[in-house]
Amino acid sequence: xxxxxxxxxxxxxxxxxxxxxxxxxxxxxxxxxxxxxxxxxxxxxxxxxxxxxxxxxxxxxxxxxxxxxxxxxxxxxxxxxxxxxxxxxxxxxxxxxxxxxxxxxxxxxxxxxxxxxxxxxxxxxxxxxxxxxxxxxxxxxxxxxxxxxxxxxxxxxxxxxxxxxxxxxxxxxxxxxxxxxxxxxxxxxxxxxxxxxxxxxxxxxxxxxxxxxxxxxxxxxxxxxxxxxxxxxxxxxxxxxxxxxxxxxxxxxxxx
Numbered sequence: 001x002x003x004x005x006x007x008x009x010x011x012x013x014x015x016x017x018x019x020x021x022x023x024x025x026x027x028x029x030x031x032x033x034x035x036x037x038x039x040x041x042x043x044x045x046x047x048x049x050x051x052x053x054x055x056x057x058x059x060x061x062x063x064x065x066x067x068x069x070x071x072x073x074x075x076x077x078x079x080x081x082x083x084x085x086x087x088x089x090x091x092x093x094x095x096x097x098x099x100x101x102x103x104x105x106x107x108x109x110x111x112x113x114x115x116x117x118x119x120x121x122x123x124x125x126x127x128x129x130x131x132x133x134x135x136x137x138x139x140x141x142x143x144x145x146x147x148x149x150x151x152x153x154x155x156x157x158x159x160x161x162x163x164x165x166x167x168x169x170x171x172x173x174x175x176x177x178x179x180x181x182x183x184x185x186x187x188x189x190x191x192x193x194x195x196x197x198x199x200x201x202x203x204x205x206x207x208x209x210x211x212x213x214x215x216x217x218x219x220x221x222x223x224x225x226x227x228x229x230x231x232x233x234x235x236x237x238x239x240x241x242x243x244x245x246x247x248x249x250x251x252x253x254x255x256x
Contacts, residue, residue, distance in 0.1 A: 123195030138180025142173025
């Protein structure tokens with residue numbers, strides 16, 4: 001009896017957290033009594049220059065576009081580097097994906113604004129570059145550490161290299177690739193807050209407004225929403241990773 005209850009508790013906790021976040025984004029005024037002590041008398045308690053819900057959706061859209069692009073490029077480079085014809089491009093591929101780690105996102109924003117202007121584009125460029133390395137390294141690991149017996153069996157069945165990639169190697173490597181996407185997504189979610197310094201729509205707008213006006217209530221609103229969304233995203237992608245790991249036979253069917 002205790003075991004089903006123990007399994008249900010984390011699910012219930014997740015539902016409560018998601019429900020509280022939705023309520024806060026739709027009706028932030030309900031939380032006014034909790035936030036009021038954090039700001040000085042006369043200061044606005046709830047950020048009202050834009051809807052928290054719309055800012056959150058814009059924030060998530062920016063992250064999704066940047067990490068989606070980074071995933072396509074990073075996985076493509078990893079596939080190329082693990083093919084016999086592209087093995088010599090591995091050092092070049094690593095140099096490309098390391099660009100984002102060489103320059104901090106703030107520096108990328110500063111360099112991108114004169115070229116593409118203010119708004120979403122500089123933020124997308126910074127997040128895209130910053131998200132490449134974890135996805136590339138995980139994809140490379142997943143594609144190069146496959147069970148040798150499985151690869152040999154695929155070759156013995158007469159599969160072409162393309163068939164082995166899409167029917168055997170990619171499904172087995174997918175959980176490891178998703179792990180890299182999860183890491184990059186969570187990092188990008190927090191990093192995207194600096195995009196508001198170049199007029200990108202997102203939750204950073206709330207935090208920056210709080211810093212400029214010395215309003216702790218605004219800072220807490222933006223920071224808490226980013227943190228909770230990051231936890232939900234991390235948890236969701238972890239679930240997807242476990243699902244594909246089970247399908248690939250890397251976890252037992254009843255594994256956690």
